[in-house]
Amino acid sequence: MSETTMNLTLKIWRQKNQNEKGRFVTIEAKGISTDMSFLEMLDVVNEDLTRKGEDPIYFDHDCREGICGMCSLYINGQPHGPKHGTTTCQLHMRSFHDGQTIVIEPWRAAAFPVLKDLAVDRTAFDRIQQAGGYVSVNTGGVPDANCLPIPKVKADEAFESATCIGCGACVAACKNASAMLFVSAKISQYALLPQGQAERWSRAQAMVEQMDAEGFGACTVTKACEAECPVGIKLTNIARMNRDYFNAKFFKEETVHH
Amino acid sequence: MSSFKEAFSSTLGKKLVMSLTGLFLCTFLIVHLIGNLQLFKNDEGFAFNQYAYFMTHFGPIKIVSYLLYASIIIHALYALILTLHNKKARPIPYDQKPGNKNAAWNSRNMGILGTVLLVFIATHMANFWWKFHNDQVPYIQYETNIETGQISAIEMPAEEFTDYKEFSQDGVEYVQARDLYKQVEFAFENPILVAFYVLAMVALSFHLIHGFKSAFQSLGFDNKKWIPLVKFLGIYVFGVIIPIGFAAMPLYFFFK
Ligand code: SF4
Ligand code: FES
Numbered sequence: 001m002s003e004t005t006m007n008l009t010l011k012i013w014r015q016k017n018q019n020e021k022g023r024f025v026t027i028e029a030k031g032i033s034t035d036m037s038f039l040e041m042l043d044v045v046n047e048d049l050t051r052k053g054e055d056p057i058y059f060d061h062d063c064r065e066g067i068c069g070m071c072s073l074y075i076n077g078q079p080h081g082p083k084h085g086t087t088t089c090q091l092h093m094r095s096f097h098d099g100q101t102i103v104i105e106p107w108r109a110a111a112f113p114v115l116k117d118l119a120v121d122r123t124a125f126d127r128i129q130q131a132g133g134y135v136s137v138n139t140g141g142v143p144d145a146n147c148l149p150i151p152k153v154k155a156d157e158a159f160e161s162a163t164c165i166g167c168g169a170c171v172a173a174c175k176n177a178s179a180m181l182f183v184s185a186k187i188s189q190y191a192l193l194p195q196g197q198a199e200r201w202s203r204a205q206a207m208v209e210q211m212d213a214e215g216f217g218a219c220t221v222t223k224a225c226e227a228e229c230p231v232g233i234k235l236t237n238i239a240r241m242n243r244d245y246f247n248a249k250f251f252k253e254e255t256v257h258h
Numbered sequence: 259m260s261s262f263k264e265a266f267s268s269t270l271g272k273k274l275v276m277s278l279t280g281l282f283l284c285t286f287l288i289v290h291l292i293g294n295l296q297l298f299k300n301d302e303g304f305a306f307n308q309y310a311y312f313m314t315h316f317g318p319i320k321i322v323s324y325l326l327y328a329s330i331i332i333h334a335l336y337a338l339i340l341t342l343h344n345k346k347a348r349p350i351p352y353d354q355k356p357g358n359k360n361a362a363w364n365s366r367n368m369g370i371l372g373t374v375l376l377v378f379i380a381t382h383m384a385n386f387w388w389k390f391h392n393d394q395v396p397y398i399q400y401e402t403n404i405e406t407g408q409i410s411a412i413e414m415p416a417e418e419f420t421d422y423k424e425f426s427q428d429g430v431e432y433v434q435a436r437d438l439y440k441q442v443e444f445a446f447e448n449p450i451l452v453a454f455y456v457l458a459m460v461a462l463s464f465h466l467i468h469g470f471k472s473a474f475q476s477l478g479f480d481n482k483k484w485i486p487l488v489k490f491l492g493i494y495v496f497g498v499i500i501p502i503g504f505a506a507m508p509l510y511f512f513f514k
Contacts, residue, residue, distance in 0.1 A: 011353075024353065077354035103354045110347050173356070175366055176344035178269075208270060217347035218269035218340050220368060221472035222361035236480050242270055243478030249265035 069165030170225035176217030184241035303439020
């Protein structure tokens with residue numbers, strides 16, 4: 001594909017800080033290369049703004065290669081833009097056309113308050129992780145190969161759940177701002193492995209409790225999260241979480257001790 | 259005990275309530291449809307009216323019917339609680355709506371579909387359940403000649419009717435009953451009501467195509483072997499056969 005340039009109209013959410021009300025601002029982006037990533041396009045716009053002495057657009061990013069989960073833009077009605085299975089940093093301007101208007105919004109959720117412009121506070125996810133998304137019992141040193149009895153299918157499934165990058169697109173996409181896909185992936189990655197068994201039931205309870213405490217919505221199985229998740233986390237994780245949670249609450253001895 | 263309370267006040271637990279009440283209502287639909295197929299019998303409501311009496315006077319079924327009313331109320335109430343909770347989870351809406359880009363229309367509009375169904379249930383019960391229980395339906399007497407098997411039906415004046423009765427006299431079997439069948443015939447002469455019933459069944463179809471399989475998801479049931487069956491039942495039985503079966507009833511009487 002040959003490189004061409006295009007002109008775009010950006011409608012961007014701008015908000016000074018957590019307390020102030022935000023609004024949409026229209027900015028023209030001229031001479032954007034189709035080979036640029038979406039974030040590089042914003043870099044160009046920001047350089048322009050800085051030159052003019054204006055406040056650059058604040059947005060989250062880090063690795064810019066689709067693994068850290070920091071980039072978080074809601075582009076034309078979809079988290080991470082129109083392409084499925086990709087993060088905003090991996091989205092290229094060739095997915096848009098010359099003269100197009102692009103509306104960029106921050107993730108919208110009560111649990112993800114806007115910090116500034118397009119950046120939101122996602123520490124709610126950290127707190128959910130801290131509530132139980134780890135193995136705290138001593139599982140010994142690095143085991144010898146093939147010492148742990150785990151079927152390949154389970155290892156694969158656990159690995160797939162573990163690919164969640166914590167970006168929050170599932171919350172952003174869900175009409176209920178539900179975090180179930182994220183939480184269930186984090187629960188599943190241990191629930192499927194032998195090392196995770198010791199704390200399996202307390203973990204499910206603790207993480208669900210924290211998820212509710214953060215004010216995320218409930219799941220209505222629209223599957224928007226699955227469609228928008230950049231790494232393809234499956235809805236079956238949510239079923240597993242439900243199963244583990246009810247199992248823990250109704251049939252197991254362990255409860256969470258605060 | 260507190261573990262139970264905790265479980266049911268969580269978002270997952272509230273969905274569990276939605277799931278269980280919803281599935282219970284689904285099983286009711288099967289029974290209701292099969293029973294009401296007797297409306298299609300060309301017997302001036304003989305079988306149907308007897309069935310209506312049985313369904314309202316047989317102890318165990320009465321208990322199930324109270325469970326049913328409770329399920330409807332709880333299902334609607336929890337839907338409301340969850341909707342408010344979910345609205346609170348996103349206080350500032352997006353400017354751009356994704357529409358059908360990442361989720362099916364019915365999955366996003368279960369509340370609207372459910373509200374149509376709730377209004378339908380209220381109308382339906384006012385038309386039949388209320389009238390049947392409050393003696394606002396006509397009465398009928400069926401006479402079966404035991405020798406010839408010939409059945410004739412005559413309307414009974416209200417003064418003569420005391421209660422549902424079955425007795426035989428001089429080689430004739432008598433059944434006196436409330437004529438709910440007549441009420442059905444009468445109600446479905448109204449084209450607006452018929453149209454509303456058909457519309458409600460379209461809503462039912464969309465509601466159940468999403469709801470039935472989602473109920474299993476909320477329960478945590480996604481066994482690879484059985485999920486295809488759940489999906490099949492959700493679409494073809496609850497999304498097609500049952501709504502069409504029910505919609506056929508008002509249409510049958512309207513065009514009869
Ligand atoms: S489940 Fe997918 S969309 Fe949600 S946080 Fe993880 S990677 Fe992002
Ligand atoms: S910046 Fe790291 S995933 Fe996009």
